[in-house]
Amino acid sequence: MAKLTREDVLKLARLARLKLSDEEIDEYSTELTSILQYVEQLQAVDVSGLEPTNQVTGLTNVTRDDVVKDYGYAPAELLKNLPDQQDSQIKVKRMLG
Amino acid sequence: MGGQWLPIADIAAAVQAGKLKAVDLVEQSLKTIADKQEYQAIIITLDDAARARAKDIDSRIAKGERVGRLSGVPFIAKDNFLVFGADTTAASNILKGFVAPYQATAIEKLEAEGAICVAKANLDAFAHGASTENSDFFTTKNPYDKTRVPGGSSGGSAAAVALDLAPFALGTDTGGSIRQPSSFSGTVGYKPTYGLVSRSGVVAMGSSLDVIGPIAQTVEDAALVLDVMAGKDELDGTTIDRQTDYTDLSGDLKGKKIGIIKEHMADGLQPEVRTVVEAAVDKLKAAGAEIKEISVPSVDMALAVYYIICPAEVSSNLGRYDGQRFGFSDHDAQSLDDSYMSSRGIGFGKEAKRRIMIGTYVLSSGYYDAYYKKAQLVRSKIIKELHEAFEQVDFLLGPVSPTTAFKIGENADPLQMYLQDVYSVAANMAGNPAISLPAGQSNGLPVGIQIMAPQRADKELLAVGKQVEAVLV
Numbered sequence: 001m002a003k004l005t006r007e008d009v010l011k012l013a014r015l016a017r018l019k020l021s022d023e024e025i026d027e028y029s030t031e032l033t034s035i036l037q038y039v040e041q042l043q044a045v046d047v048s049g050l051e052p053t054n055q056v057t058g059l060t061n062v063t064r065d066d067v068v069k070d071y072g073y074a075p076a077e078l079l080k081n082l083p084d085q086q087d088s089q090i091k092v093k094r095m096l097g
Numbered sequence: 098m099g100g101q102w103l104p105i106a107d108i109a110a111a112v113q114a115g116k117l118k119a120v121d122l123v124e125q126s127l128k129t130i131a132d133k134q135e136y137q138a139i140i141i142t143l144d145d146a147a148r149a150r151a152k153d154i155d156s157r158i159a160k161g162e163r164v165g166r167l168s169g170v171p172f173i174a175k176d177n178f179l180v181f182g183a184d185t186t187a188a189s190n191i192l193k194g195f196v197a198p199y200q201a202t203a204i205e206k207l208e209a210e211g212a213i214c215v216a217k218a219n220l221d222a223f224a225h226g227a228s229t230e231n232s233d234f235f236t237t238k239n240p241y242d243k244t245r246v247p248g249g250s251s252g253g254s255a256a257a258v259a260l261d262l263a264p265f266a267l268g269t270d271t272g273g274s275i276r277q278p279s280s281f282s283g284t285v286g287y288k289p290t291y292g293l294v295s296r297s298g299v300v301a302m303g304s305s306l307d308v309i310g311p312i313a314q315t316v317e318d319a320a321l322v323l324d325v326m327a328g329k330d331e332l333d334g335t336t337i338d339r340q341t342d343y344t345d346l347s348g349d350l351k352g353k354k355i356g357i358i359k360e361h362m363a364d365g366l367q368p369e370v371r372t373v374v375e376a377a378v379d380k381l382k383a384a385g386a387e388i389k390e391i392s393v394p395s396v397d398m399a400l401a402v403y404y405i406i407c408p409a410e411v412s413s414n415l416g417r418y419d420g421q422r423f424g425f426s427d428h429d430a431q432s433l434d435d436s437y438m439s440s441r442g443i444g445f446g447k448e449a450k451r452r453i454m455i456g457t458y459v460l461s462s463g464y465y466d467a468y469y470k471k472a473q474l475v476r477s478k479i480i481k482e483l484h485e486a487f488e489q490v491d492f493l494l495g496p497v498s499p500t501t502a503f504k505i506g507e508n509a510d511p512l513q514m515y516l517q518d519v520y521s522v523a524a525n526m527a528g529n530p531a532i533s534l535p536a537g538q539s540n541g542l543p544v545g546i547q548i549m550a551p552q553r554a555d556k557e558l559l560a561v562g563k564q565v566e567a568v569l570v
Contacts, residue, residue, distance in 0.1 A: 009454070016412060016457045017419075017434075018450055019442030028454060034512055035455055039401040039468065045475050052473030053480060055305065055335075056528030057292050057552065062334035077198045083426030092421050095433045 002036040004029045101129070101261035105170055105318045108264060109211065112169035115158060119151035119169030119213065126171035126215045126263050136238045138247070138256040140176045141184050142216045147171070150213045165210030167325060172207065173257045173266040175250075176217040177224055177300035178309075180204055183214075187300045188232040189222040191418050191425045191444030201298030202330045203267065203309055210325050215263060218253030222446045223415065224269055224302050226250050227277055227498075227517035228508065231448040236505055240282055241542055245502040248278030248517075254312050255282040265313040265322050269299060271306045272403050273497070273521025276533035279312055280497035280545025283535045285566070286312045287319045287559070290552050291528030292337040294323070295330030303410040304335075306403075306525040316534070316563040320344050323555070341556045350564040351385030354490040355548075359392045361495035361520045369539035374496050377536040377546050377569055381494075384568045391486050391493065395479045396523045402479065403522040404515060405459050405472035412456025415449060451511060480527045484551075492561055493549045496520055497533045501542040520547060530555045532562045536569055 004012075009029045013020050020028070075088065084091040102108065111117040127147070130139055154169050174180055177187040179197035181204075186192045204214060221231035229237040229252035237252045239245040240259040247256040251268030255278035258266050268275040270288040279286025287310045294309050301307065311322035324343040329336045357378060362371065382388050420426040420440025421433075427443055430436035445453070459468035486493060498517055508514045524531035529549050536546040548565065550558035 004458075012454045012457050012461075013450075015461070016453045017437040017441050018445065018453065019438040020450070024447075024450070028451065031451060031511055032454060032458070035404060035451075035515075036458070036468075038512055038515075039404050039459075039472075042398060042401050042405070042471050042475050043467070045395070045398055045471075045478065047471070047474035047478055050474050050477040050481070052470055053305075053476040054473065056480070056526075057290075057335070057337055059292070059335065059337070064331060064334075071199065073199060080198065081195055081423035083420065083423070083428070090421060093430055093433045093436045 001040060002033060004033045004036070102264040102314065104315065105167065105264050105321050108170050109166055109168040112154070113158060113164060117169065119154040120148065122169050122171050123147045123151040123213055123215060129260070130216055130262050133260045133262060136240060136243070136256055136260055137235050138218055138237050138253045138260060138262065139173070139216045140186065140188065140219050140234065140253070143180065143183050143214060146182060147213050147215045154211055154213070166321065167207060168211035170212045171215045171263045172212050173216045173218050173254060173263045174204065174214050175220050175254045175266070175268050177220060177269060178204060178267060179298040180214050180217065183217065185217070185300070187223050188220045188234055189444070189446065189449065190233045191441070193425060195424055199298060202295035202332055203326045204298065206326050218257050218266060220253055221250040221448065223300065223449050224250040224271060224274055225411070225448045225452055227273070227514055229253060230505065231446060233446045239502045242502065245504055245542070246281065248281030248502060250274040251312065252278045255279050255284050255286065258284045258312050258314060265311050265318055267309060268312050269302070269307060269309045270525065271303045272407060272525055273518040275310050275312060276521050276531060276545070276547060277498045277517055279533040281502040281543065283543030284312050285314065285316055285319050285535070286310070286533040287323060288524060288531045289323060289327070290337070290530045290555055292335045293339065293555060294326045295333040295336050297330055297332035301414040303407040304414060305410060306407060316532070316559055316566050317346065320346060320559045323559070340553055343556050343559060345556065346560040346563040348560045348564065350381065350561070350568065352387060353492065353561060354387045354389070355381060356389055356391035356486060356490035356493045358396065358493050358495045359390050360394065360396050365499055365519070366496060367500045369501060370496050370499065370544055373537040373539055373544040374546055378494070380568050381565060389490065391490060393482045393486050395475065395482050398475050399479055399523040399526055400515065400519045402472045402475050402526060403518065404455070405468050406476065408452040408456035409460050409469055410456070411452040412460065415453055418444065420444065448511070476526050479523060483523065483527050483529065487551045491550070492558065495547055497545040497547040501539055501544055524549050528552050530558050532558055534562055534566055534569065
């Protein structure tokens, strides 16, 4: 049975880019463990002869022509939601130490 | 409760004929929202935009123009629908202040027929939950008892319809989020076949499961709204062709083969809910429906499958909230990586983080086969069994949720909360349409029944829904 330690939770949080407080790490190690133990009932299910389901309505390879379509949105409107910008570009914090 | 609004088709006809004014309908809706504010069903009202649209519709009608099948009908959208120029938060702190630069196809289609969006409704943040208690802002109160939840995640939408804030509302349903709040709040909730309604412009949760649909006072109203929204959309590659006219609800209950899912009537079902469901079944029998018990053994596994597939898809879909392009950003962060970590750490609520981490775990190397792939395989098994059941009966019936509306704070344990969806997730697993209908009350609280149909049988399901509604009311 899965049991998530504090270290496991920290590793997951790191992979998912989530900063957690100490209390959250404790809380999640208990809660995530009980959720994983609940879903582990699936291990006993016989699935021989079955294929995994990825899509339920039978659509395959839905494509469209690779052309630019003008929906009439003004770039300034689309940029309004940026937390930080400069010269109509997304501004982010430094990437290298 | 309810009944302040005429049937939607009648409202639209009266507006088109000049007997009712769209501006008055919008004022009526806004006033009711203000009067019922204590229930906290609404996150934001769109007063100016709604009034302007109403004025425009009235003047077009005065000039003799035909506006559409929803002329002047006010409606409320769950706050995970993008509505042009309006705040769209999905009830999350990370999207607080986000203003939609474009809008959902569903909203476009409703507006094209003359409907007017007056407000955005509360939900569990990112639609993760069954009570609205996971909203990062506030909890909506049940219209029948203010100490209880309205259900969720579309709890604000269901409460809005029950409180007469508008004739209909839009919800989204990934595991039961239209049907369970409808059951708790005494409304009609419709989850269409997967892909029948475009999800373009709706905040994504579990993309192989998510559908959008109407919450309304009657099946007829829900069918009209669905009919307007249904069909293929080039902006959503998962949409399917519409099959037919969904407003043709003719037919008779006599001779309809309805299966009662044995596993959904077993232990775990609250006795009060069982009593209402059994009484409803008796009435259907008396009306000539052919009722038989049917076993779908693997539906008992549906919730476990759901809590692997859904978090996996959530962890992927919520990757876009990175604090850089839109939404909350921690400006104190020193590096880009810090900014990702703290913007997401602060911006996401508890349940979003929980699901992101579960999803990350079940998709990570070493665990993928044991969890995610196994869940996909059991999903296939459930679909196969449902398919076999639909070879014997036309519809499957059972409770929507194991309980009536619970007290605010009562289900503090996340796993306990997840069990709310135990009967509703199977329809999402298989992409089948399902409806929640008011079936009666227990201790003054509404109880809903669920009817499920095969994929693409939306018209048949709505028709039988109307017949069942007539027998139960």
